[in-house]
Structures are given as structure tokens and as C-alpha cells.
Amino acid sequence: MLHPFLNKMGIESFGMTDTKYRVVEATGGMIQCLPKKEEEIIRCRFCIHSKQFRQDGRWVPSPARAFCLATRITTKVDFSHVSAVCCDDMAGKGFSSIMNIIS
């Protein structure tokens, strides 16, 4: 179920269902990760919740997925051209480092 604060943030749905992903828009290189917490969007590349980035209007896989044995994506993302992140954190947990799962 979608966490109540995500509804308040005006989250855009993305993917097959309305509750699997959220699209978080970037402003000046920052994204509103949680209602009271901003993050630099470049930090999302190290977050297990990042699925894709919108780069020059096109969705590209997150480098974080390179560490997923099922996906093994090694995309290079140019963060100076990224305008949003597709994030699967629907529970309001926020940044979670990929290092926690690969160490």
C-alpha cells in the first residue's frame, strides 16, 4: 500500500501498477527523497531503491542495478542530464546504500 506521505508529495505513478514505483523530479540536482529530507540525485545511484533515471527525456537503468545478480546492468548515467529518478521506495525508508547488500 502506498505510504500516506507519498500521496501528499503528488507522486506520479510509474510502471505496471500505481503503487510499485514513484517518479521523483529533480530540481537543481536535488530530489525530495522523503518529505523532510532532500538528497542529491547523484546519491540515488548508490541507493537500492533507484530503478531508472530519466536522462535527456529517456529512461535508463540505474547503475545500482549492476549489483543485482538478476539484472547486472552496467549503464553509465550522465547526472548533469538527469531530471528524475524512478524509485521503488514506497514505504518511506529513504536512502539505503547498495553497500549494505554487497558487503
Ligand code: SF4
Ligand atoms: S529512496 Fe533512494 S532512490 Fe529513492 S529518492 Fe531516496 S535516495 Fe533516491
